Amino acid sequence: MSSAQLEVAPQRLAHQFEDIDQQNECYIVGMWTFLVTEIMFFGALFLALTVYRSVYPNSFFEAHLALNKWLGLLNTFILLTSSFFVAMGVRAKMLGQNSATQFWLGLTILCAFGFLGVKYVEYSAEFREHHFPGPNFHFVATQPPGGDLSANSQVASGQPNISSRDFPAGYHPQQLELHKRQLFFSLYFVMTGLHGLHVIIGILVLGSIWFLIRYKHPSVDDYMTLELAGLYWHFVDIVWIFLYPLVYLIGRQ
Amino acid sequence: MSSIPLQPGALGTPNEQARENYLNIKHTVASWLLTKDHKRIAVLYGLSISIMFFLGGLAAAGIRVALVRPHDTFFSSEAYNKLFSAHGIIMVFFFLVPSIPATLGNFLLPIMIGARDLAFPRLNLLSWYIYIIGALITLGAIATGGIDTGWTFYVPYSSVYSNTDVVAVIVGVFFAGFASIFTGINFLVTVHKMRAPGMTWFRMPLFVWAMYATSIVMVLGTPVVAITLLLVVLERVFGVCIFNPACGGDPILFEHLFWFYSHPAVYIMILPSMGVISEVITCFSRKRVFGYEFVAFSSMAIALLGFFVWGHHMFVTGESMYGGMVFSIITFLIAVPSAIKVFNWSATMYKGNVWLSAPLLYAIGFIFLFTIGGLTGLYLASLAVDVHLNMTYFVVAHFHYVMVGGAIFGYMAGMHFWWPKITGRMYPEGWAKLACIIMFVGFNLTFFPQFILGFLGMPRRYHFYPPEYQMWNILSSAGASVLAVGFAIPFFYWMWSLKYGELAGPNPWGAKGLEWAIPSPPPSHNFDSVPIVTEEAYAYEEIYARELAGDYSDSQVDRPVSPLNTEQPDQKTLEDHSSTEESL
Amino acid sequence: MNLPVIPEQASTYAQQMDPIFWTMVILTIVFTLLVTFIMLFCIVRFRRGAKVNRSNPSTGNLYLELTWSIIPMILGLFIYAWSCKPYAEVYSPPHGCNNIFLIGKRWMWHFQHTRSGIRENNQLHLEVGKPVKVTMISQDVIHGFYVPAFRVKRDCLPGRYNTVWFTPTRVGKYYLFCSEYCGTNHSEMGGYVYVMTPQDYAKWRTTGGSTETQQHETPVEIGQGVFQKYGCSNCHADKDNVHGPSLVGLYGTQVQLQGGGVAHVDTNFLRTAIVFPQKQRISGWPPTMEGYPVGNAAGEMSEEEMLDLIAYIKSLSPNNSFSHTGKQGAAPKTSHHLAAHHAGNTHVALLAHTDTVQSTLHKSEGKLQ
Structure with missing residues (x-):
């Protein structure tokens, strides 16, 4: 940032500030503070996930197999790439190259849409299979590759088939295993949903900046707006980097 | 101490009042609703929280009416439950949390550190709008159906069993939370980056330290409760399953997450008051605050330790015994910084030239009530005793001593102290003292009986109670009506003073601090040129010496009629000297 | 005028807790009076314009700060250590307790005596001097089992057993409350605990317990x-x-x-x-x-x-x-x-x-x- 100040186009100074340095520092510190609140926001969810995962390790392992980890990996790459693009965009803006900025920003937004597209594919598959929590929730365990650890009833050599047991009328033994998987999918949908919401907000923010640059609006004369949006975008990326392994790559207990 | 006829020129003249200031610079409604001036936003916040305080007070009145008889027939149990829930939610989320930070803090923080405005004026206005949206949603929900979960929203009652409008209320609280987060971010950045040249950290007024500590709590704590309440909404709306024990969820996890914010939130309420008290006591003792660094760091210690005590709300939930012991000992430790503050305030007055004005009277009330409130908190921190007292009226009495006796007395002290600065006019001193005494008496009458009720075992949130508790409840309700009178009086004399109050002039109290160096009411941009700070905000030595020499020209109001003190500060007997040293 | 101040003391736990409570009351009074006295003293003696000795006004003193930090801290830690003991004992019931199962549901308490099989609602009959262990669970929301005379309280949670134990020490009839807010009739979710002499208790047991749900199967x-x-x-x-x-x-x-x-x-x-x-x-x-x-x-x-x-x-x-x-x-x-x-x-x-x-x-x- 400091190196850029040499070459940058003049910035506008808001009335409450003494000089550009103070203004820029305020913006940066403010953005970081905001990101701290965001971390606390997601932190509570990560805590809940950790707690429940340690309580129900088998069910969570079981349930997470239904997620498509390759699509998740694809999304990780998409987001990482977009972080690179947005960093390039900020650099271009610092150097005052507006068309290059627009180019990099366009790529970033494209990546963001790509991410949402992949997420849409995942979600629609999950909705189709009734993995969304609620009264219609339904889960058929997939056989874990090469293992017999599944808590599913059809497994385990030499054991009697439990579903043939004489249960009282109306009793569904699968219900509880379902519940725990539902717990996993609840957390999955809440966390990825909130993250997706952040991606959408990111698209709106970066998109507006793209248009403002295009129409040469004075509010984006300087690079600070984009710098802050870039910080936010990196944060969205980082959340996913934690979210992906913790949700998609649960280890076997 | 009657006020004397004004000497011409001592106070502000009508001319001075006509000078351009933040109040008269523009008069349109839009100029208020679109203002980015921190002072105007403070006024907007002040009006909004006053309305919320009134509404919360109405609900409290309903509660006290219901509790006069052991088997109340005035309200149904549903209505009673909605009343105490509305009281708690409005008072906690819409009055106490924003009270001092969003009004006095907003108004004074930039001025005290020599800034023209907060770092993000637009964010500040946005914070007020979000607060208003949240308040309207919550009030709408309360008016159209109400909520009966209590302000704690414990699951699974709130997420599964309650058939009231939990979702709308939580959404409202969620908005209010973001208002508070934005205020916190704004203050943190402002304190870090906007201090005037020469305003070092250890020259900052203690009020600014308190606001800084408060902001840390706001920024770190509020998001957690926001997401937790959001999860409750998702459980209710979509049937997702996070806390519901019926599908393996854990209601205790909710309690942990909730109190992770809501205990520090108590410090959001009390720390700003402590900051106010530090300012008021120093000003009216004419002395530098005793142990400045200790008072400043005790604020920080409270803010940080406050994040590690939440488990003391859960001693009887069956949390791990060792967990309980750890939370208990940290809670005992957090009492130490509070004690440091109380003793430092007392020591500040020692050998001061103590001017018993209305703000100081409120501050004295604060210290007394906060001492009781704080010490009774230790009963609840103590594991064995908490098993008996938890969830009884003892808890209710304790946190009202801290939050009404503490936070509101601090708020009143600050409002009186800075009223001349905010409005440019003096409030009537005699009425202010009368209101303070009525409030103090009414307060103790209302809440002291509740300590006894709690020790006797009356659980909180009870609509019906055994008849032997009735006398204490009648006393409490009687006290509440006195308290209501006490709260009503300032409303009237403040309104009166806006038109008829004496003009205050820039510094009616003879106080130090940057805010008293600029006109009252301050101009829009606070300072014509950025002040260069060369001394701390408590350099009272000169005023002190002058006053002891009989020269009271620094205080513009309420000056002693004739110089009473002709004694020079260095005239003393050896005997006196040694005895005072001992008493320290 | 009926102004009770002290609740009845009817359990061994109450006997342990009450001294801690009263010690804290004394400390509270001492500290509050101390602070009040210092403040009033300053306001009166150092009132504006009073002719008193104000030489060497101090604005800070490290030793003083340490004194008033360390003394309250030591007192606090003393109280802390003292109060840990009874609390820890709540977690460890003695051998040979009378086991009682408790199910909380909105808005009633359902007790089950495991030895006799007697079931009762909203009332609990106990024998004086015999330790009792209550194992509780809730069928719906969080409730709180609370008997003020015993100074005993424990949250009754859905999906998890909580236990609490105590020894009633005095014959009598005591209030039983729900301490955790549980909805509309929260304040009516209560009843009585009857502590009986061994003779009365034996008689009560043989007559099949209360008039409510009688169940002789254990x-x-x-x-x-x-x-x-x-x-x-x-x-x-x-x-x-x-x-x-x-x-x-x-x-x-x-x-x-x-x-x-x-x-x-x-x-x-x-x-x-x-x-x-x-x-x-x-x-x-x-x-x-x-x-x-x-x-x-x-x-x-x-x-x-x-x-x-x-x-x-x-x-x-x-x-x-x-x-x-x-x-x-x-x-x-x-x-x-x-x-x-x-x-x-x-x-x-x-x-x-x-x-x-x-x-x-x-x-x-x-x-x-």
């Missing part, structure tokens, strides 16, 4: 029926160790868990093992068992049935009792706390209940012995 007998009804005997019959672990002699022992860690087989372990069998599976057994949900829907086990079933399973191990297994000397204290710790908290791993922590705790226990 929980163990009913639990046996539950065991059959839900087909538990298909896999866990007697000493049959083919399909599932035998339950005979299981209660009160320590078992190796699948995936590491050890657990005490106590009430919470059993409940979890029935409701969420995969959560803590005994090592070496395949994950074939499905959970049996507890609830009100058709086919679901009720909380009462669950308690009876657990009582039955306990009765299969008459000689085992995981707490107070005759250890002597200094060591038992620790182990007994640990055991109690599990008794309260095995169900949900939030603070210190994960398998790892459990196993480390057990290791340290082993070293102590």
